[in-house]
Amino acid sequence: MLVLGGGPAALCMASELNQRGVAVQGLAPKPVDAPWPNTYGIWAEELKTLQLEHLLAHRWSDTVSYFGAGGSSEQDQLTLHGMEYGLFDRAAFQEYCLKRAEGVTWLEGKAERVESGSDVTTVFCGSGTTLQARLVIDASGASSPYILRPDHGPVAGQAAYGVVGRFSENPIEAGRFVLMDYRCNHLTASQRTEPPTFLYAMDLGGGVFFLEETSLAHAPGLSYDVLKQRLHQRLDHRDVRVTEIVHEEFCLFPMNLPLPDRDQPVLAFGGAASMVHPASGYMVGALLRRGPGLAKVLAKALVEQPALGSAALARRGWNELWPTELVLRHQLYQFGLGRLMGFNEALLRRHFATFFSLPQHEWFGFLTNTLPLSRLMVVMLRLFTLSPWSLRRGLVFGAPTDQSPHLEKAG
Ligand SMILES: Cc1cc2nc3c(=O)[nH]c(=O)nc-3n(C[C@H](O)[C@H](O)[C@H](O)COP(=O)(O)OP(=O)(O)OC[C@H]3O[C@@H](n4cnc5c(N)ncnc54)[C@H](O)[C@@H]3O)c2cc1C
Numbered sequence: 419m420l421v422l423g424g425g426p427a428a429l430c431m432a433s434e435l436n437q438r439g440v441a442v443q444g445l446a447p448k449p450v451d452a453p454w455p456n457t458y459g460i461w462a463e464e465l466k467t468l469q470l471e472h473l474l475a476h477r478w479s480d481t482v483s484y485f486g487a488g489g490s491s492e493q494d495q496l497t498l499h500g501m502e503y504g505l506f507d508r509a510a511f512q513e514y515c516l517k518r519a520e521g522v523t524w525l526e527g528k529a530e531r532v533e534s535g536s537d538v539t540t541v542f543c544g545s546g547t548t549l550q551a552r553l554v555i556d557a558s559g560a561s562s563p564y565i566l567r568p569d570h571g572p573v574a575g576q577a578a579y580g581v582v583g584r585f586s587e588n589p590i591e592a593g594r595f596v597l598m599d600y601r602c603n604h605l606t607a608s609q610r611t612e613p614p615t616f617l618y619a620m621d622l623g624g625g626v627f628f629l630e631e632t633s634l635a636h637a638p639g640l641s642y643d644v645l646k647q648r649l650h651q652r653l654d655h656r657d658v659r660v661t662e663i664v665h666e667e668f669c670l671f672p673m674n675l676p677l678p679d680r681d682q683p684v685l686a687f688g689g690a691a692s693m694v695h696p697a698s699g700y701m702v703g704a705l706l707r708r709g710p711g712l713a714k715v716l717a718k719a720l721v722e723q724p725a726l727g728s729a730a731l732a733r734r735g736w737n738e739l740w741p742t743e744l745v746l747r748h749q750l751y752q753f754g755l756g757r758l759m760g761f762n763e764a765l766l767r768r769h770f771a772t773f774f775s776l777p778q779h780e781w782f783g784f785l786t787n788t789l790p791l792s793r794l795m796v797v798m799l800r801l802f803t804l805s806p807w808s809l810r811r812g813l814v815f816g817a818p819t820d821q822s823p824h825l826e827k828a829g
Pocket of ligand 1: 425445446447448457458460528557558559687688700703
C-alpha cells in the first residue's frame with residue numbers, strides 16, 4: 419500500500435498498517451521526520467483511554483472558558499471545565515508513530531497525478547518517478563485534489579492567529595488553560611456585529627504563554643489581519659503588551675468539508691477524508707481512535723483475499739471509515755455548525771454557556787464524537803430543552819437576519 423503525506427494522519431495510518439504486517443510505502447514532500455508545523459491540543463482523557471498520555475508535553479487541570487460579555491464580575495462569567503487538557507509533544511508523537519512504522523519505506527516527493535485502475539493505482543511524482551500500489555491512501559491533507567467529494571458550496575474555515583511569547587504581565591492566570599474566552603467588552607459596537615472570535619490560551623510555563631485569536635468557523639475563513647488586530651485589541655484592553663514573540667501560528671483549515679465519495683478507488687485518511695470534527699475542529703484524537711480499526715480491516719482483506727484490487731480494497735476502507743452511523747453523526751454535527759455560524763456573539767456566548775452546563779460526559783462525548791448516534795441525539799435534545807427561547811429559535815430556524823450580519827456568507 420502507498421500512503422501519501424507526512425502529517426499525523428499519514429504517520430498514524432502507515433504505522434497501524436505496518437503493525438499488522440502490511441507492506442507500506444510512504445510518500446511525502448519533506449523528510450518524514452521533519453518537524454510538524456502545527457501545535458496539537460487534546461483533552462487528556464482521550465489519550466488516557468488510548469494509554470498515550472506520555473505523548474503530552476503540557477497538561478492543565480485548571481481548564482476554563484468565559485462566556486460572559488466581560489466587565490466587572492469576571493469570576494461570575496467563568497465556566498470551569500473540570501477536565502484536564504493537554505498539548506502534544508509533537509516530536510514525541512511523531513517519533514512514537516515512526517517507531518511503530520519501522521519497516522515502512524519512506525520516499526521523498528510529491529504526488530502530482532493519481533490514476534486508478536480496478537487492480538492497481540499509479541501515482542506520478544513531481545520528480546518523474548512512478549509508483550504503483552494495490553491501494554493508495556491519501557493522507558495529504560484537506561486540500562488534496564485526488565479525493566472526490568460533492569460540491570456543497572462555500573466551505574467554512576476555522577482560522578486563527580496565535581503567538582507563543584512573553585508578555586508585560588500574565589495575559590491569563592498562571593497555570594491555566596482557556597478553551598474559549600468569548601468576552602467581548604474590548605470590541606466596539608460595530609465590531610460586535612461582525613463574525614465572533616474567541617481567545618484560546620494557555621500558560622506554557624517559564625513566563626511563556628500561547629494565545630490564539632480564533633474564529634470557530636466562517637466562510638470564507640477570517641483573515642489573519644483581522645484576527646491579529648483583534649488579539650492585540652483584546653490585550654490592549656487588559657493593559658498587556660507582547661514583549662517577545664517566540665513563534666507565530668497561522669491556522670486555517672476546513673470545518674465542514676463534504677464527506678468524500680465513498681465509491682472511489684483511492685482511500686483517504688485524516689483531513690483528506692473529512693475527519694475533522696465539524697463542531698470543534700479537532701481531529702487528532704479521531705485519528706488515533708479510528709486508525710487501528712481501518713488498518714485491521716485492510717490487513718484482514720489482504721490476507722483473506724489476496725487478489726483484491728484498488729477499487730475493492732478502497733470500498734472496504736471507506737465502509738469502515740464512514741459507516742452509516744458515523745455519516746449520520748457527521749450530518750448532525752454539520753447541521754449544528756451551520757446553525758452556530760449564523761449566531762451573533764451574544765447568541766454564541768449563550769449557546770456555549772448552555773452547552774457546557776451539560777453533564778461533563780455528555781459535552782465531552784459530543785466534542786470528541788464518542789457518543790453513539792442515539793446518545794448524541796438525546797444530548798442534542800437535552801441541549802435544546804436547556805436553551806432559552808432565543809437560542810431555541812436560532813437552533814431550529816437559524817438566527818434572524820438582524821442577529822447575523824455574516825449569515826449570508828456562511829456556507
Ligand atoms: C494550525 C493548526 C492547528 C491545529 N490544531 C489542532 C489541535 O490542536 N487539535 C486537533 O485535533 N486538530 C488540530 N488541527 C486540525 C487537524 O488536526 C490538522 O489540520 C492536522 O494537521 C491534519 O492532519 P493531516 O495529516 O490530515 O494533514 P496535514 O497535517 O495537513 O499533513 C498533510 C501532509 O501531506 C503532505 N502532502 C501534501 N501534498 C502532498 C502530495 N501531493 N503528495 C504527498 N504528500 C503531500 C504534506 O507535506 C503534509 O506532510 C489544527 C490544524 C491547523 C492548521
